[in-house]
Amino acid sequence: MELPYAEPYKCKMVEMIRQSTREQRLQWIKEADYNLFNLTSEKVYIDLLTDSGTGAMSDVQWAAMLTGDESYAGSKSFIRLKETIQSITGFTYVLPTHQGRAAENVLFSATVREGDYIPGNAHFDTTKGHIEFRRAHAVDCTIDEAFDTNTMHPFKGNLDLNKLENVLKAHPRENIPFVIVTITCNSSGGQPVSMENIRQVSALCKKYGIPVIFDAARFAENAYFIKLREEAYKNKTIKEIAKEFFSYGDGMTMSSKKDGLVNMGGFIALNDEEIYKKASVFNIMYEGFLTYGGMNGRDMAALAVGLDEATEFEYLESRINQVHLLGETLSRYGVPVQHPFGGHAIFIDANKFVPTIPREQYRAQALAIELYIVGGIRSVEIGTVLADRDPFTRKNRYPELELVRLAIPRRTYTDNHMLYVAAVLKNIYDTRHEAKTGYRISEEAPIMRHFTAKFVKI
Numbered sequence: 001m002e003l004p005y006a007e008p009y010k011c012k013m014v015e016m017i018r019q020s021t022r023e024q025r026l027q028w029i030k031e032a033d034y035n036l037f038n039l040t041s042e043k044v045y046i047d048l049l050t051d052s053g054t055g056a057m058s059d060v061q062w063a064a065m066l067t068g069d070e071s072y073a074g075s076k077s078f079i080r081l082k083e084t085i086q087s088i089t090g091f092t093y094v095l096p097t098h099q100g101r102a103a104e105n106v107l108f109s110a111t112v113r114e115g116d117y118i119p120g121n122a123h124f125d126t127t128k129g130h131i132e133f134r135r136a137h138a139v140d141c142t143i144d145e146a147f148d149t150n151t152m153h154p155f156k157g158n159l160d161l162n163k164l165e166n167v168l169k170a171h172p173r174e175n176i177p178f179v180i181v182t183i184t185c186n187s188s189g190g191q192p193v194s195m196e197n198i199r200q201v202s203a204l205c206k207k208y209g210i211p212v213i214f215d216a217a218r219f220a221e222n223a224y225f226i227k228l229r230e231e232a233y234k235n236k237t238i239k240e241i242a243k244e245f246f247s248y249g250d251g252m253t254m255s256s257k258k259d260g261l262v263n264m265g266g267f268i269a270l271n272d273e274e275i276y277k278k279a280s281v282f283n284i285m286y287e288g289f290l291t292y293g294g295m296n297g298r299d300m301a302a303l304a305v306g307l308d309e310a311t312e313f314e315y316l317e318s319r320i321n322q323v324h325l326l327g328e329t330l331s332r333y334g335v336p337v338q339h340p341f342g343g344h345a346i347f348i349d350a351n352k353f354v355p356t357i358p359r360e361q362y363r364a365q366a367l368a369i370e371l372y373i374v375g376g377i378r379s380v381e382i383g384t385v386l387a388d389r390d391p392f393t394r395k396n397r398y399p400e401l402e403l404v405r406l407a408i409p410r411r412t413y414t415d416n417h418m419l420y421v422a423a424v425l426k427n428i429y430d431t432r433h434e435a436k437t438g439y440r441i442s443e444e445a446p447i448m449r450h451f452t453a454k455f456v457k458i
């Protein structure tokens with residue numbers, strides 16, 4: 001008999017979570033202006049809002065925290081972290097930041113100017129936010145297959161080389177500071193980018209003299225998919241695969257809260273000394289001195305261990321199989337989910353689930369709210385609310401996909417939690433035809449509105 005996957009760790013400490021009643025949740029979500037970000041965590045039973053910074057650290061990481069060196073300059077913990085990053089990525093220069101968007105802020109301050117174009121694969125919202133805040137343009141060059149949730153493509157995070165070349169041709173080189181490749185691609189569903197595509201993007205960018213920067217928050221999960229889905233890599237280790245794809249780029253921004261297996265942290269890694277020097281000035285201004293950049297010494301110590309643990313095959317195998325257990329159970333129940341399943345999350349297709357709710361009434365947001373009311377489960381909308389208004393026309397942008405993301409924290413929930421979530425969704429799915437109306441926004445911020453927007457039930 002084939003053996004099932006099993007976690008390469010056991011529990012040493014647990015945190016209690018509590019159920020609530022439907023009546024309580026109806027009241028709480030109303031008080032939260034129907035924005036799931038406004039709920040306090042004790043009002044949530046299973047929290048799948050994000051996989052970012054919500055994972056569990058290992059005993060080795062906790063032990064490393066006690067050895068953290070809190071020196072302002074030249075911290076040993078930074079040196080250790082830098083060496084780990086260099087050994088995993090091959091990049092030379094490292095700047096620590098307090099999280100991923102801070103890495104974007106620092107790097108983009110040094111490189112992006114008004115009117116620039118930054119092509120990429122479905123830029124993440126903070127990435128797009130930092131680009132558009134500088135009045136530059138994020139151009140999405142994702143392959144078309146990514147927008148059909150039923151197409152079985154092994155690498156839906158891939159960039160379309162024709163779309164990319166059209167952008168590179170259309171604008172002068174000095175207006176394209178870099179191309180950004182997000183691995184795995186969060187906004188298109190935690191979908192991986194193939195080694196072949198990374199190699200081709202890199203070659204194309206070289207032809208036009210444009211650097212390639214990775215948004216590498218989930219690089220280890222991306223490497224796992226390459227190992228499973230690209231024949232030439234099946235016998236390579238995760239670390240070998242990661243080292244190879246990073247070798248095709250010029251640098252990276254990292255949110256360590258994902259594949260760094262820590263609760264807070266980020267960094268920039270680069271090959272170009274000039275950009276590093278420019279970015280260093282902004283790092284000192286916005287984050288802190290070059291050897292801590294907004295991180296505690298102890299957090300850098302834990303991150304060095306986390307990066308090592310996250311790039312081990314056994315860990316990734318159990319992590320991604322748990323995500324896929326949720327996806328497979330939902331599929332079995334007939335719930336429309338994105339295929340193939342992503343690395344860190346399962347995405348429910350709200351266009352197929354509740355087509356009865358008008359799009360202008362934020363149908364994915366409506367479904368996420370229902371999931372909370374019925375099961376105490378917190379998810380997040382990845383659709384029109386997240387897409388923000390067009391910065392120039394101020395009109396709502398309607399993305400191709402209206403998704404509800406169930407992001408699975410690393411090493412945190414059990415498979416039974418996944419089965420509970422799937423059962424709640426099945427019950428909602430069975431009564432989906434009753435859903436006719438959604439929500440309108442009564443208050444929103446000019447950018448990244450999803451975090452703070454207030455909604456009113458229609």
Ligand SMILES: Cc1ncc(COP(=O)(O)O)c(C=O)c1O
Nearest residue numbers: 052099100101124126186217255
């Ligand atoms: C692909 C990607 N890039 C960047 C970020 C921003 O990172 P942080 O939340 O650490 O600021 C995220 C966070 O979810 C992400 O998924």
